Amino acid sequence: MSYRFLLDIAIILISTKVFGLITNKFHMPQVVGALLAGLVFGPCLLNVISQTSVLSSLSEMGVIVIMFAAGMTTDIKDLKNAGKSGFLVALLGVIVPLIGGTLVGFLFNIGGSDKSAILSHVFLGVILTATSVSITVEALKEMGKLSTNVGNTILAAAIIDDFLGLIALTVVTSLAGVKVNIFLVILKIILFFVFVTVVYLIFPKLFNKYTEHKQSKNLHRYPIAAFVLCLLFAFVAEEIFGVADIIGAFSAGLIIAATKKAEYISAKFEPVQYMFLTPIFFASIGLKVTIPSMSIGLILFAVVFTLTAILGKIIGCGIGARLSGYNNKEALQVGCGMACRGEVALIVANKGLSLGIIGSSLFGPIVIMVVCCAVFTPIMLKAAFKNSKEVPQQSDIVDKIEGKEQLDIISDNLIEQNKNLQNKN
Secondary structure (H helix, E strand, O other): OOOHHHHHHHHHHHHHHHHHHHHHHOOOOHHHHHHHHHHHHOOOOOOOOOOOHHHHHHHHHHHHHHHHHHHHOOOHHHHHHOHHHHHHHHHHHHHHHHHHHHHHHHHOOOOOOOHHHHHHHHHHHHHHHOOOOHHHHHHHHHHOOOOOHHHHHHHHHHHHHHHHHHHHHHHHHHHOOOOOOHHHHHHHHHHHHHHHHHHHHHHHHHHHHHHHHOOOOOOOHHHHHHHHHHHHHHHHHHHOOOOOHHHHHHHHHHHHHOOOOHHHHHHHHHHHHHHHHHHHHHHHHHHOOOOOOOOHHHHHHHHHHHHHHHHHHHHHHHHHHHHOOOOHHHHHHHHHHOOOOOHHHHHHHHHHHHHOOOOHHHHHHHHHHHHHHHHHHHHHHHHHOOOOOOOOOHHHHHHHHHHHHHHHHHHHHHHHHHHHHHHHO
16 A cells, blocks of 8 residues: 555645745635645646545545535525526526537537537537536635625526536537436436425424434534535435535535534534645646647637636626626626636536547646636636625634634533532432
8 A cells, every 4th residue: 555645645735835825925815826736746847746546535525525614604595595696697607608618619620510520519618617616615715705695696506507507418418329318317406406405404403403402512423413414415416316416515514504503513614624625625626737748729729718718607697697686896706706617527528528529639728728717716706806895704703603612512511510410419
């Protein structure tokens, strides 16, 4: 057994912190520093660390925990209120990039001009429909903007975006000759949300009753139970319903948010998230980047494809936000928040590669697009939220939560001691 992964993790943790502090000095989110650390120490530059199965697994765990934590800090009522605006943002945020990606494929004549080439052009558009909000969530949390109307709209739109993107992928793969039943896919997605709703109505009540009957100073069982729920939901979403695991994790977070111990559980997740899993996730995105031997044409394609990816979401989602009643600045914030791409876009690209819809030469530009979107999204968000009304920072909120939970523990201990004295008497 090789213990090299221990050194890799140590380098990632220290480098992401150092680069995060550097980017913070330039008034950029620390998330950008973590992404740059992966680029610098990965195959792109120094080649000190390479992507391994261990790092890939920890990275996947990291994004699951990020979305789980986001769910725990989201008010379900605010999410419901953002449903209409979220739908418009998601719908136009899928249509505009889909058209834009298709036009880019046609402009560069990807695959020629026959019927299969047209399918390749459309598939490039499908790749651009995917949104990865894990980086956006982290950036918004860092700025203290996650629980705003804009933040809730982005979260709602991201959930609907996955639904619409999955339908688009199913349609294109069906046209490519792959036997996929689109009605079955839609049915499974609907059943997933029915499943989440049922658990949301039952689990918090049972959990609260359990906590009321088990008053004790030993409270670490609650975060463990919550994390088990998170992992189970991520697994069930991906393996049974065909929905992204991060949507399952986010749903589990919403369920935990409805319990009486939500604040305590959220506070306990902060150290694990920020000290270990989150840095590995963001660094791993940079580790995926290599400098392929690309022609001038492919380099130009990568630049245009990346610009189309960013502008497509900003314009499409921005128009959706404006139609929902947001002002121009808020619409820009929503568009910037939805511009990020991540693992979903890479999974879709892999699917197209395995089916022969796109060629292997396009994978390099697609990876470059994903990484550029991941790096530029926090920077654009920072600029878009400049001079916005300040709200309490996440760290301040966590300090208040931890202080409150310490009082809860002391209160529980006093109750326990009082019961013991009564029993002795």
